[in-house]
Amino acid sequence: MAINSNNYFIDSTIIIGDYNNVINFNIGEIMIITTLEAVPGKQIEIHYGVVTGSTVRAKNAGRDFMAGLKNIFGGELKGYTQLLEESRQEAMRRMVEQAQKSGANAIVNVRLATSSVAAGAAEVFAYGTAVKVI
Amino acid sequence: MIDLIIIFGFLFIAYITGSIAEKNHFKRIRAREAALINQPYVVDQFKTMDLSKAQRTEFVHGSCVIAADRFKMFLGGVLxxxxxxxxxxxxxTDRARREAIIRMREQAIGADMVVCTRIQFSKIGKTQVESIAYGTAIYLNSFDESVVTNSNEQIPAYTF
Known part of the structure; x- marks a missing residue:
């Protein structure tokens, strides 16, 4: 899950070390994220409860036009896939920030969900349990 | 009458392009699945197995948005x-799901196994469906990490 955006940490409210210069940054390097119930090889010390992150994104007009053409002829909508990938990273980043505020160093049992809230807008939701492992 | 001809001509074009796209996509999917055959992915949590030897775990995910062509919508409506x-x-749905799973597994190239895989499906528009697949990649042996981050590149074979 490499984040390739240069402005990844500009709007971030938490400053974690000196990561502002890092361009290719991996969320997994600051926090262990896993879909398992525990982190393999480590013991759960403190349990902080559920952390969530979500974002609602709308498709832009340019993407919608191309998608409209693809809708007729079928096929993968790469613009939408990319859009939802970006919003998923945003949602996961918010989840990680929330976990860091509580002092956790791992999130276990992470789940993702997508739902369409209105025509042309989709919500991406990530949630998990923040824990401290040693 | 002319209206009908236009509508059916339109549906016919959609049928041709849609089925060509689908055929090619399935061909690509089969080839990529064959390349990944040595890397298992499972739904299990492995409560009984000892994963404590794992050097590293990584969250991996893949997604795909696919639209149905108009002919399919028409056919689906009739059926x-x-x-x-x-x-x-x-x-x-099969295409979307398999594509998402392949993307997830391609992120985990070099991992010994992907465990606790979850697959989700959602409708994000009238005709568009999105599938997400996500899981935890388990690396039992530590090795060069720079290989892992470039998931698009092939891993060179180990020389002994």
């Missing part, structure tokens, strides 16, 4: 009157 199996939509 849903009678009920039963609608093969037009079966192939659509």
């Amino acid at each position: 849903s009157i009678f009920g039963g199996r609608i093969s037009a939509f079966e192939s659509l």
Whole structure:
């Protein structure tokens, strides 16, 4: 899950070390994220409860036009896939920030969900349990 | 009459392009699945197995948004009157799901296994479906990490 955006940490409210210069940054390097119930090889010390992150994104007009053409002829909508990938990273980043505020160093049992809230807008939701492992 | 011809001509074009796209996509999917055959992915949590030897774990995910062509929508609409199996939509969901799973596994190239895989499906528009697949990649042996981050590149074979 490499984040390739240069402005990844500009709007971030938490400053974690000196990561502002890092361009290719991996969320997994600051926090262990896993879909398992525990982190393999480590013991759960403190349990902080559920952390969530979500974002609602709308498709832009340019993407919608191309998608409209693809809708007729079928096929993968790469613009939408990319859009939802970006919003998923945003949602996961918010989840990680929330976990860091509580002092956790791992999130276990992470789940993702997508739902369409209105025509042309989709919500991406990530949630998990923040824990401290040693 | 001319209106009808235009509508059916339109549907015919959609049918041709849609089926070509689907055929090519399935061909690509089969080739990529064959390349990944040595890397298992499972739904299990492995409560009984000892994963404590794992050097590293990584969250991996893949997604895919696919739209149905107009012919499929038309066919699906007609078939849903009678009920039963609608093969037009079966192939659509199958494509989206397999593509998402392949993308997830390609992120985990070099991992010994992907465990606790979850697959989700959601409708994000009238005809568009999104599938997400996510899981935890388990690396039992530590090795060069720079290989892992470039998931698009092939891992060179180890020389002994």
